[in-house]
Amino acid sequence: MEDKNQESNIGDTCNLNGNCSPPTKNISIDLNHAKNIDDISTPSELKFDEDFEFEDPDVTAKRKEMEKCLENPDIVNIEKWQSFAKSKAGLIADEYRRRIWPLLVGVTRDEMTEPPSLDELSTHVEYNQVVLDVNRSLKRFPPGIPYEQRVALQDQLTVLILRVIIKYPHLKYYQGYHDVAITLLLVCGDKASFPLLCRLSYGPTAPLAPFMQTTMQPTQHLLNYMLPVLRRADDKLADCLDKAGVGTMFALPWYLTWFGHSLNRYSDVVRLYDYFLCAPPLFPVYVTAALVLHRAPAVYACDVDMAMMHCLLSRLPDDLPFEDILVTAKKLYDENDPTDLEAEVDALERREEEQRRLDEERLRQRRVERAGRNRAANGVLARLRRVLPRSPLARGAALAAAAALLAVYAYYRPDLFTR
Numbered sequence: 001m002e003d004k005n006q007e008s009n010i011g012d013t014c015n016l017n018g019n020c021s022p023p024t025k026n027i028s029i030d031l032n033h034a035k036n037i038d039d040i041s042t043p044s045e046l047k048f049d050e051d052f053e054f055e056d057p058d059v060t061a062k063r064k065e066m067e068k069c070l071e072n073p074d075i076v077n078i079e080k081w082q083s084f085a086k087s088k089a090g091l092i093a094d095e096y097r098r099r100i101w102p103l104l105v106g107v108t109r110d111e112m113t114e115p116p117s118l119d120e121l122s123t124h125v126e127y128n129q130v131v132l133d134v135n136r137s138l139k140r141f142p143p144g145i146p147y148e149q150r151v152a153l154q155d156q157l158t159v160l161i162l163r164v165i166i167k168y169p170h171l172k173y174y175q176g177y178h179d180v181a182i183t184l185l186l187v188c189g190d191k192a193s194f195p196l197l198c199r200l201s202y203g204p205t206a207p208l209a210p211f212m213q214t215t216m217q218p219t220q221h222l223l224n225y226m227l228p229v230l231r232r233a234d235d236k237l238a239d240c241l242d243k244a245g246v247g248t249m250f251a252l253p254w255y256l257t258w259f260g261h262s263l264n265r266y267s268d269v270v271r272l273y274d275y276f277l278c279a280p281p282l283f284p285v286y287v288t289a290a291l292v293l294h295r296a297p298a299v300y301a302c303d304v305d306m307a308m309m310h311c312l313l314s315r316l317p318d319d320l321p322f323e324d325i326l327v328t329a330k331k332l333y334d335e336n337d338p339t340d341l342e343a344e345v346d347a348l349e350r351r352e353e354e355q356r357r358l359d360e361e362r363l364r365q366r367r368v369e370r371a372g373r374n375r376a377a378n379g380v381l382a383r384l385r386r387v388l389p390r391s392p393l394a395r396g397a398a399l400a401a402a403a404a405l406l407a408v409y410a411y412y413r414p415d416l417f418t419r
Helices: 004-010 057-069 078-086 094-104 128-135 147-167 177-201 216-223 224-235 235-244 249-257 266-278 282-293 296-301 304-316 322-335 336-388 393-413 414-418
Strands: none
Touching: 057 078, 057 094, 078 094, 078 266, 094 177, 094 235, 094 266, 128 147, 128 177, 147 177, 177 249, 177 266, 216 249, 216 282, 224 235, 224 249, 224 282, 224 322, 224 336, 235 296, 235 304, 249 282, 249 304, 266 282, 266 322, 282 296, 282 322
16 A cells, blocks of 8 residues: 555656656556546637738748748757747747647657557547547537548547557646647647647656646646746735635636637637747746736726636636737746745745645634534533423423523523533
């Protein structure tokens, strides 16, 4: 039993680069059903049809430069592809993303192999849960897609996810992983999306690796970096969120899925992926901070109530200016290096742990007091039974009257009972 517990905790410590040390041997994994972002928010329905009548001249010039670089991509360095991905409008269109996304993470053509059939993977222990999640992700598919094509895409998505967790059996599949996988699949196809998803899931700087550990503690720890970033940027806004007690839970689906679960516009999702694929692993947390800063006026107008504040922040509007938000996030990252925030995050987590301990102690004390009052009341009733009349009707009426009087007395003098 001790060995099993030790193995279950392997890989639950991640550094700021998402380095989650793999175990020394293969471990059969069970789904971590607590990692269910569908319990937090409902998936958005993507809008794919974007019809632009006018293109910014700078974007047009960038498009021409990208096309020239793609004529001979082997002689273009990684910094050039990263510059395209991060600058205004990102990689512009999926026809470019299909070729550049693999280049951003170092995927080679030799890794783009034919996937196995779904039947070959259908006996895997994770198969049924993955299929359930894929079936729940229909809103992430292009609208109006023919039935046969939709079924084929669902099968490709299931195969893609299973291939990764079979290759890295120590990684825990989480509900929300399919939101990342479907985005890669829609853009890159089934051959390129597999090595691409592997790069994001496993390795010393893999951004999804912290989400795929035994518990959610590594993910929660990294998401907590949002709070000191907000505090440094806008102390008044941080105070407002702190008074509401909203915490970071509203941003969990954003972080777990790189916003793929929560945004309505497909163009917004892939634009963020352009940037995230070549950014530091913790950069999506800075984007969450920039997004909250952008919505500060709405936060101030909201009642200082945890439920209402959570509802406001978790529902993202369709008109968010993500180019501006990315610029703000880059500025926040440059001014607040993650290593400089570690002490603040540790202090925050110690306060949260102390608050949890106090809450648990108060709850325990209330239970003790309630049990004491019950014992005292039962003792009084037992003594009453010994002196009450033997007639059932008279005895019942007397007991009812005595219980009512006892309840009134206990309400006004609870100290007598707890003593």
